[in-house]
Amino acid sequence: MEEGKLFKQLRQARGFTLAHLSDDLNSRSFISKFETGASNISLHRLEHLLGKINVSFEEFLYLRALDQGTAHFEHVLYTPMYLTSVFIEQLDRVLAINKDAYSSAESMQRGIRQITALKKEIADKQDSTFILLYADSIQHTFKVNLEANVAQTQTEAQTQREHFFETYRIRTRPVVSYLLKVDDWGVYEVLLFRYFQFLFPIDTSHRLLKTAISRTQKESGLAVMREVQLDLLFSTFSTFINFRHFEWAKEALDLAEEILFDQGDLLNSANLLCYQGWYWYILGDIEKGIQKFDQGLSVFRILKQPKQVSLWEMMLKSVKKNALDPNRYLVFR
Template structure:
């Protein structure tokens, strides 16, 4: 179905007439022509129409395509799902050939029809494939440095790249992330995304044994948490503090901090959260006792 036909279906399902939806921006005649695919309208007019029937653009996209994700996001997700599927099939060898073929396909697709999101994803994949060998992700670092207003893409791009950036680059971005992402302040979920950036950076610093920088980032997150008053973030902050203390060698203090978060999860009946982060705690303790580096986590939620 075309945009107009879907809009008409939504309007009718809500019991709204053309006269009720029309106004000084979109006339009855214009809406009727749009609904019958006889007229293309501007993005501004279309968003205004959706607002008139109380439907968000994301909701409209899900109805139209079955997903709110872009084509690039769907391609990336399919590639990552292939990796997870190969990894989870414990009785079968890791299917490197299929994964490499899918990556090559993505590269060819991006050459034919460029996508900034897909381009950055491919740079990160190659960065991890050649981890430890210069150059690091200089192209992505340059991009992030020169974008004055970060959106969700830039914040997520930093999270995915933080493990590969040198210390000075990570410092610069963490010092400026709140200023660069100020445009998002009014968007629901922005505050949590900001904390996910801080948490991701903390694990990157711990993995690289930059404990002083991890502590500074944790302090920044703690200060912001007092302003934000987000219960889930406040509950999780002791766990992040325990993570840092563990790899600094303060095992007893780390255990107390881990327990603060896990006990609250238990008391609140948040069994999934308790199980997930209890497993992470065990894994990180095992790494520490084996004198292995901490895991790097990209936080998209808690």
């Protein structure tokens, strides 16, 4: 739906006439031309008109996206959200493929084909360099995990994983350079860090995490920034613990606990218990690790969240394998 047509629909639904809205900034004739698509409108004039019918600019953009079928990005964060961002729309599509790829070898093969098609589609889009690089890393991850399912020696599998990280730590240098160059991070930069951090050198991820968290706190009025705080901490924890940086892993969990204190966020609090179980199990306190996992799983069961129960039961199996052999992990995003 065009902006003018949507505005007319909202105006009429609220009982406003053109005469009600016309003033020195927007004449009756101009509003009529805007609604019929005969005239373009500036951001300032549109914001002024929306204020007169009591519709926020953000709501207007959301309703426009809803009509276009792109109003829900369900894979970027736990809570579906929407922002007027081509990058986030493309990222969500990559993550949707990634989410469905790990049930079987066939699904990973399908994921490789889907990523290949998506890369062709977005290759010519403006500023698509970083999202193409991320899609490439996900596709490479599928291939690494498929090859890991084929009979390999432990040395061969480890060499393959090391090569993967060496390759992408070089290829993601432009992403690191960009993030270091930008002083005032917004949603784009924070999400860029969140989804690339596992490919960075570990000390770089640790250093940039502080910047990312400070920016989410600065813009905490945006729901996406509040949600991404914990996602950042949990994802960097996963990176730190897999590479056995225990102090940094503990820092991430402690900050997550501080953010969650007295917030009533039961699902993320249960997630935190499971992450704490992961930490203690890998650290060597198996009893405490299992206790934390059991506490988190109990909360999920009480809240009737079977998908989360299944996810963490599967994760616990991987944690147990990883505790015995630090090289026994799937390449993770």
